[in-house]
Amino acid sequence: MTQRTTDITVGLFMLAGLAALLFLALQVSGLSPKSAKSTYTIYADFNDTGGITPRGRVSMAGVTVGSIESISLNKETFQARVAMSIHGDVDNIPADSAAVIRTSGLLGEQYIDISIGGEMDSLKPGDTFYSTQSAMNIERLISNFASGK
Amino acid sequence: MIDRIASLGHSGVDFIISFGHAGRFLAGVLSGVPRPATGFPLLMKQLYSVGVLSLAIIVVSGLFIGMVLGLQGYTILSDFGSEAAIGQMIALTLVRELGPVVTALLFAGRAGSALTAEIGLMKATEQLSSMEMMGVDPLRRVIAPRLWAGFIAMPVLAIIFSVVGIWGGMLVGVEWLGVFEGSYWGNMQASVDFWDDVINGVIKSVAFGFVCAWIAVYQGYDCVPTSAGISSATTKTVVYSSLAVLGLDFVLTAVMFGNF
Numbered sequence: 062m063t064q065r066t067t068d069i070t071v072g073l074f075m076l077a078g079l080a081a082l083l084f085l086a087l088q089v090s091g092l093s094p095k096s097a098k099s100t101y102t103i104y105a106d107f108n109d110t111g112g113i114t115p116r117g118r119v120s121m122a123g124v125t126v127g128s129i130e131s132i133s134l135n136k137e138t139f140q141a142r143v144a145m146s147i148h149g150d151v152d153n154i155p156a157d158s159a160a161v162i163r164t165s166g167l168l169g170e171q172y173i174d175i176s177i178g179g180e181m182d183s184l185k186p187g188d189t190f191y192s193t194q195s196a197m198n199i200e201r202l203i204s205n206f207a208s209g210k
Numbered sequence: 211m212i213d214r215i216a217s218l219g220h221s222g223v224d225f226i227i228s229f230g231h232a233g234r235f236l237a238g239v240l241s242g243v244p245r246p247a248t249g250f251p252l253l254m255k256q257l258y259s260v261g262v263l264s265l266a267i268i269v270v271s272g273l274f275i276g277m278v279l280g281l282q283g284y285t286i287l288s289d290f291g292s293e294a295a296i297g298q299m300i301a302l303t304l305v306r307e308l309g310p311v312v313t314a315l316l317f318a319g320r321a322g323s324a325l326t327a328e329i330g331l332m333k334a335t336e337q338l339s340s341m342e343m344m345g346v347d348p349l350r351r352v353i354a355p356r357l358w359a360g361f362i363a364m365p366v367l368a369i370i371f372s373v374v375g376i377w378g379g380m381l382v383g384v385e386w387l388g389v390f391e392g393s394y395w396g397n398m399q400a401s402v403d404f405w406d407d408v409i410n411g412v413i414k415s416v417a418f419g420f421v422c423a424w425i426a427v428y429q430g431y432d433c434v435p436t437s438a439g440i441s442s443a444t445t446k447t448v449v450y451s452s453l454a455v456l457g458l459d460f461v462l463t464a465v466m467f468g469n470f
Contacts, residue, residue, distance in 0.1 A: 062258075064251055064254070064255075067254050067255055067258045068254050070258055070262050071254050071257045071258050071261070071262060074257070074258075074261050074262045074265065074363075074366065075366060077265075077366075077370060078365070078366030078367075078369055078370060081366075081369040081372070081373040082369050082408075082412075084373050085305065085369065085372060085373060085404075085408045086404050086408065088395065088399075089301050089305070089373075089376060089398055089399070089402050089408070090398075090399065090402040090403055090404040090407065090408055091398075091399025091400070091402070092404040116403065118400070
């Protein structure tokens with residue numbers, strides 16, 4: 062086999078590798094050029110975050126509008142402080158909206174749902190949700206029910 | 211009894227010495243300044259025999275492993291009524307674990323053993339010593355291109371393996387078992403992160419490529435120059451590479467994905 066043919070085959074091989082990496086990026090991990098668009102961060106304090114994790118979904122009326130950035134413990138109030146990055150084009154969340162932790166399906170993953178308020182002012186970057194609703198804890202529900210509370 | 215303990219110590223010291231040899235050998239190979247004019251064609255030739263010729267086994271294994279994952283995953287997940295998560299399962303398994311690891315194991319068997327046998331036979335027929343006599347450094351002329359070729363080819367092969375596997379899983383899950391195609395890709399895209407999953411998998415395969423190529427060329431260069439010596443060196447290449455890959459995989463997984 063001549064050197065030229067070898068070079069061409071190896072070149073095709075490397076190209077196939079690059080194409081495969083591109084496929085993994087675009088089709089498998091859903092990395093789109095759009096995902097680099099601007100986001101802003103808002104916060105919410107929960108009594109119980111349940112099973113939400115960083116990179117989890119933040120949705121509004123079922124449409125994904127952002128993701129969970131980080132979850133940390135506020136040492137003064139003993140609440141969990143969740144930072145969410147919201148897509149920049151969703152900039153009119155009413156200021157009295159509530160952040161609710163919901164579960165998709167009975168056994169599915171947990172996510173944060175923003176239930177819309179009615180105020181004219183909207184949340185600005187760095188703001189904190191005024192009202193939140195923590196994760197539904199089935200064990201607690203059952204024990205409350207059993208003890209008749 | 212004392213003899214046994216002594217021989218245990220002896221083999222331990224031997225192990226450490228051979229590790230030292232391997233390290234010095236690696237330093238010798240990598241310290242040579244590459245000369246693009248002569249080095250590049252040599253590297254191309256090795257990339258062809260190590261990478262391109264391994265492509266067939268990688269593609270076929272990837273396809274079948276993806277199909278098996280699809281079939282097994284569907285059987286288990288449909289018990290919980292969540293067969294839509296099959297895409298997520300297949301993609302994460304392949305990209306994080308099976309892609310790099312199985313590629314490295316196949317690579318050690320397909321390409322690593324060939325490298326060892328080739329270099330070992332060169333040594334047995336005194337081609338390496340005659341190169342030295344002619345003033346050609348065999349480390350640079352023979353070993354370095356093979357080491358670099360293994361190092362470069364492995365990540366490429368692992369990425370192709372993952373992609374073919376994901377496609378094979380889709381073939382079984384979507385075309386055959388009737389999972390909705392949108393949820394196959396949608397769940398996958400929601401759960402696979404490019405940097406945390408794909409790139410970490412690529413980093414794994416880079417490490418495996420380095421280790422497999424190093425073991426293969428060192429075993430060839432270090433073998434006893436007889437036919438029995440070459441055969442035992444080839445065996446050692448496959449055994450050591452497989453063990454090193456599996457051990458290293460645990461360590462890398464613990465570092466990359468163990469932060470819970």
